[in-house]
Amino acid sequence: MRIRKTASFAVLLVCAALAAVPFLWLIRSSLMRTDELFIFPPRIWPEELLWQNYADVFDIIPFARYLFNTLLILIPVMIGVVLTSSMCGYAFARLRFRFRNAWFAVILSTMMLPSAVTLIPTFIMWSELRAVNTFWPLILPAWFGGGAFNIFLMRQFFMNIPRDLDESAVIDGASFLQIYIRIMLPLVKPALTVVAFFTFMNVWNDFFGPLIFLNEDSKFTLALGLLQLKGMYATDWNLLMAGSAIMVLPAIAMFFIGQKYFIEGISLTGIKG
C-alpha cells in the first residue's frame, strides 16, 4: 500500500510538471529580450527579467481601453445572469405552474444545440437594429435566464432547500417575491457565487462573440486586443507572451479567490466550467 501511494505520488508529480511547464514557458518568454528568444539552443531562463515588456504592451496597443471595454460588458452580464438565472431556477425548482417540466426540458435541451445554428439570424437581427459594433449583442442575451447551464445549476441548489420553509412562509401570508428575496436568495448564496464566477470566466474568455459583433478597435475587448497584437508583432514573442500573461493572470487570481466555489460547482453539476 505504501509503495503504491509513493508510486502514484511520483506519477502525479510528473503529470503536474507537464501541466505547469507551459505556464513557466509563458512567464519565461514574457521576460526576455527579443534577441534572447532566438538564441540557439534556447535558453531556459532569461538573463535578466525584463518587466518592461509588460509596460510596452500597454504602450503599443490601447490595452487599458480594451480592459475597460471588457469590464463594460462583464459587469452588466454578471448582474443579468445572476439575477435572472436565480429567478428562473427558483421558478423551476419550487413553484408549480402548468407545463413547468416541459419548459424546463426544452430549455435544458438547448445545451446541445450548436450555437452556429442561431448565429446568423441573430447577427442579421442585430444588424437590422443597427447594433452591430455596440456592446448590446454581447450583454442583452445574458438577461434572459443566463443560459441553460446556469438555470440548471441554480435549480439544483433550490431543490435542496427544505420544502416546509416556503410552505410556512406562504401560510404566514408572504408573497412569492418576498419568499424569493428574503428566504431563498440568502440560502443559495454559494450558488450565486458559483454562477458569478463561471460567468466572469465565460465573458473574460469569450472570443467568438466579440469577433462577430465588434469591428472597430475602439470597441475591442482584451481577447480581440491580444489577437490584434499578434497581427502587428507576429514574431515579438516576448510581447505576445506578456500580453497573454496579462489576460491569464486575472483569470487565475479570480480562480484562487473562488477556488472553493469552482470545485464545488464542477463536482456538483458534472459539467466543465
Add this chain to the structure above:
Amino acid sequence: MSKPASRKIALKKKEEIAGYLFALPAILGLLIWTIGPMVASLGISLTDWQILSAAKWVGFDNYRTVFTEDLFFKKSLLVTFYFAIGSVVFTMLASIVVALFMNYGVRGQAAFRTIFYLPTIVPIVASSMLWVWLFNPDFGLLNTVLKSVGLPTLMWIYDEATVIPSLILMSMWGCGSAALIILAGLQDVPKHLLEAVEIDGGNGWHKFRYVTIPMITPVIFFNLVMGLIGSLQAFAQAYVMTGGGPNNGTLFYVYLIYREAFQYNHFGYASALSWILFALIALLTAGVFKSSKAWVHYGGGK
C-alpha cells in the same frame, strides 16, 4: 364552497402566475434567442442571401451544393471529426488516469487539484497564443525537449500530417476539469462494494474492473457527450493558430461556417451548413445515448 378551499384555489392561481413571471426571462429567452433564430435560420438556408442584396428563394439548392460540389465541406467534416474524436478520447483517458492516481489518497491533493485545473481557466486566445509559441519548430519548448533527448523534431502545427495531433495534445492540457469531475465520481464509489470484492477473493484489478469502472460510467458518459458536442464546434484554436491551414488541415466546421457567412457574405449557404451540423450533432448524440444502454451503469442511487 368552504372558505379554506377557495383560499387554496386562489393560492394555487397565485403560484401559477408567480411561476410564469419568475420563469419569464428563460421562456422569453428560449423564444427570442433559440427557437425564433432556429426557424429563421432554416428559412434563410433555403435562400441565396448575400447581405446587401435581397434574399432569393432557391429551395434545397444550398444543401445540394454542399453535398455534391463543395470540396471544403468534405475536408472540413473530416478534420473536424478527426479532431473531435481524438481530443475527446485522449482527454478522457488522461483525466481518468489523473483521477485514479489522485484517488489513492496521495499527499498534497489540494495542490494537485489546483495545478491540474489551472490550464482549463486560461482564456482560449491566450492559450492558443502560448501553444503557437510552444510548437515553434526552431525555438519552441517541444522541439527543444525532443532534441535534448535525441529524438527527431516535428513541424507540429505547420505540417498537415501533425497539425490535428498537435491540437489534440493542446486540448489534453485542459484535462483537469474532467479529471476533477471523475475524481468526485470515484470518491462516491461505495466502500462496501469494494470490500465485497475483497471478501470474495478479488484483487485490485477486479475491484477496478467490476466496481470502479461501472460506477463511474455515468460521469464518463456525460462528459463524453458534452465533450464531443463542444469539440465538434472548435473554432478559436484554428482561427488564432493556423488560420485553418496548412492546406485546410484545420478548417474546422464552425470555421467553414464563419468563413462563408462573415468573409464571403453567403448567409443562405452558411445557414444550410449550420443546419447540417445541427443534424449531425443530433444524430451523433442520439447514437451515443442509444449505445449508452449497453455500457453505462446506472446504480440504485440518484
